[in-house]
Amino acid sequence: MITRLLVANRGEIASRVFRTCRERGIGTVAVFSDADASLPYVAEADAAVRLPGTTPAETYLRAEALVDAALSTGADAVHPGYGFLAENAGFARAVEAAGLTWVGPPPGAIELMGSKVAAKEHAVAVGVPVLSVDEPTEDDLPLLVKASAGGGGRGMRVVRDLAALDAEVAAAREEAASAFGDGTVFVEPYVEHGRHVEVQVWADAQGGVSVLGDRDCSLQRRHQKVVEEAPAPGLLPETREAMHAAARALVEPLGYRGAGTVELLMDATTQRFWFLEMNTRLQVEHPVTEEVTGLDLVGLQLDACEQDGPLEIRVGERGHAIEVRLYAEDDQHRPTAGTLTAFAVPDGVRLESTYAAGDEVTPYYDGMLAKVVAHAATREQAARKLAGALARARVHGLVTNRDRLVGLLRDPDFLAGGVSTSFLGEHPPVTSADARHAVLAAAVAVVAAARERATVQVGVPAGWRSVTSGPQTVAFDDHEPVSWWGTRDGPVLDDVDVVTCSPASVTLESAGVRTTYATAVRGLPGAETVDVDWSGPASGHVHLVRTPRFSDPALAQAAGSLTAPMPGTVVRLVAEQGASVSAGETILVLEAMKMQHTVTAPADGVVTEVAVAAGQQVAAGEVLAVVGTVAGAEEQA
Structure with a gap:
């Protein structure tokens, strides 16, 4: 029997495993990098061990450090979570060689199925x-370059020009080595309008294999899943039966133990399908299967380790479940980082989060903030329930994909079941x-906050001036300045009526319709940040940074400066x-949140400066290099 378990991972998956351990009376051990020291999962564990450093290579990819952490804390079992070393047969063997229980399949099965090349041969x-x-x-184009180890879209590249294949293979190798070691x-053919369907096995x-249902994970960006649901909608009964039979045929010869997922790619029109890979671990999206089956997949993983005899699993599907991954990223899917000044999701949905309000989201790891899951009797009800909860959530301090997720869940094509791996690209x-x-x-809230801070003439309305010669202005980065007039009744905007205003709430009326905006003003006067949320059919959120009235000459950048889009x-x-470059040519490669991003020349010119090594x-906004025109470079010389 397991008495104390170490989770060799971080964030929400560590919290998820700890929850089942607490229910079973099993002690818990967390490991954490320097960047993760203050995250909630660390405090949840009975004991925690620091892994010095910040990058995955320094911390969560160090098998010997993880085994030492287990031994030093008296743990007798290790759960790998997902990602990092979860599908590393060498790590599994190291755990077992140390006399610890490995909560996962046998190393041989990991080795065979964890390699996508060997798995295809099987x-x-x-x-x-x-x-x-x-x-x-x-004739084979488009192609898809994929990492043999790991998952999560890392090390994947779509190639539409055969001449670019070698460069994309090299970039994929570099990214895969960084993420998985x-x-x-x-390389395989790329199916443009496929559906990504998974079959959960245990x-x-x-070695007795149970099929625990299926999921659809087709909505992806950068080959990373964004929305997952169970069961997979729209499958013909014969297709579902064939998929489950294929999964069983793959797993039964392996002498498998514990949870695993067989991933299939299906043609959305013909429902013909092909094997993609097998994940020999728990999946990020396992909660949707738990919601519709009533099973505890982490508990089943522990059962497979603790009970020698065969176990009968009864699967009773009930309703529909949808999960979304809440990411720190902008509309261009670029990772964002910063402090979560507020983080609250309404009750009634399942929340599995890495962070809490006040935590710092760093660029060192995947940008997923949380998984939010809704379960209901029907798919439409689950989507509506989840969209409503997300719309009422408060996620402040940085830009996220929250509004994008709400829009997807309310999209008529999504609700009609028209999902595919190209869905996000076709629905901007x-x-x-x-x-x-x-x-x-936000501008009105800033004015109201300034008035509230006043220590004299407290009764004067926000923004009022005794002599008005012109409008006043509040400007936010990346937005047109907002002009307003101060009157005895408060601020007045040119085309919208201000009904009420305070630092926390502003009600505006436009074309006879009133909308109330929840506003949160933070920071020093003149350098405020403002988070604004609003509800209704067109709900949303914006995070705004006030533009200083006077620019700092020391921060001025040379023409042609290429800056970091994210930390x-x-x-x-x-x-x-000194190199001559063409527009679109790669200048350097930046890695953030385990994804690589190329920084390219904006126009033909000469690299006049390389400011980094x-x-x-x-940091975001830091100058990386400068590309000047040919004429400008000659003048400098």
């Missing part, structure tokens, strides 16, 4: 169809008309100082 041997290409030609990649200590974000009014509300690490310098940490 699939062919047991008669499950696969996608493959040996020597790619123009294994740079092996392979095997007892005797729609900016709400209320977003402009939210900026107006991160410089992985590779491609162009040297490989391996250097950079």
Whole structure:
């Protein structure tokens, strides 16, 4: 029997495993990097061990440090979570060699199925169809470069030009090596309008395999899942039966133990499917399966380790469950970082979060803030329930994909079941008309906050001036300045009526319709940040940073400066100082939140300055390099 378990991972998955352990009376041990020291999961554990450093390579990818942490705290079992070393057979063997229980499948099964190349060979041997290409030609385009180890979209590249294949393979190898410690990649045909369907399996200590249903995970960006649901909608009964049979055929010969997921790619039109890979671990999206089956998948993982005999699992599907991944990212899917000044999700949905209000979201790891899950009798009800909860959530301090998720859950095509891996690209974000009014509300809230701080003439209305010669202005970064007039009744905007105003709430009326905006003003006068939320059919949130009235000359940037779009690490310098470059040519590669981002030349020119070095940490907005025109470079010389 397991008495104390170490989770060799971080964030919400560590919290999730701890929850089941507490229910079973099992002691818990957390590990944490320097960047994660204050996160909630660390305090949840009975004991916690520091892994010095911040990057995955320094911390969560160090197998020997994780085993030492287990031994030093008296743990007798290790749960790998997902990502990092969860599908590393060497780590599993190291855990078992130390006399600890490995809460996962046997190392041999991990080795075989954890390698996407070997897993495909196994699939062919047991008669499950696969996608493959040996020597790619123009006729095979588009192609997909994939990392053999790991998952989460890291090390994946879509290639539409055969001439770019070698460069994309090299970039994928580099990214995979950074994320998983294994740079092996392979190439397969890319199905443009496919559906990503998963089959959840579980095997007892005797290798008896149970199929626990299926999920659809087709809504993805950067090959990372954003929305997942169970059961997969719209499958023909014969397709579902064939998928479950294929999953069983793959797993039964492996001598498997514990939880695993067989991932399939299905043609949305014909429902023909192919084997993609098997994840020999718990999945991020496992909660939707738990919600519709009533099972505890972490508990089943522990059962597979603790009980020697065969176990009968009864699966009773009930209703529909949808999960969304709340990310710190902007509309271009670029990671964001900063302090979560507020983080609250209404009751009635399942929340599994890495962070709490006041925590710092760093660029060192995946940008997922939380998973939010809704369960209901029907798919439509689950989507409505989840969209409503997200719309009422308060996530302040940085830009997130919250509004994008609400829009997806309310999209008629999504509700009709028309999901595919190309869905997000075909349904770009729609900016709400209320977003402009939210900026107006923010400006009014800033004025009201200034009035509230006043220590003299306390009764004077916000923004009032005895002599008015012109409008006053409040400006926020990336937005048009807001002009307003101060009167005895408070601020007046040109095209919107201000009904009520305070630092915490502003009600505006436009075309006879009143909308109340919840506003949160923080920071010093003149340098405030404002978070604005509004509800209703066009609900949303904006995070605004006030533009200083006077710019600091020391912060002025040279023309042609290329700045970091997000905090991160410089992985590779491609162009040297003095090099001639063409528009779109790569200057350097930046890594943030485990994804690589290329910084390219905005126009033809010459690299007049390289301000960073490989391996250097950079902040958002920091100058990385300068690309000048040919004429400008000659003048400098």
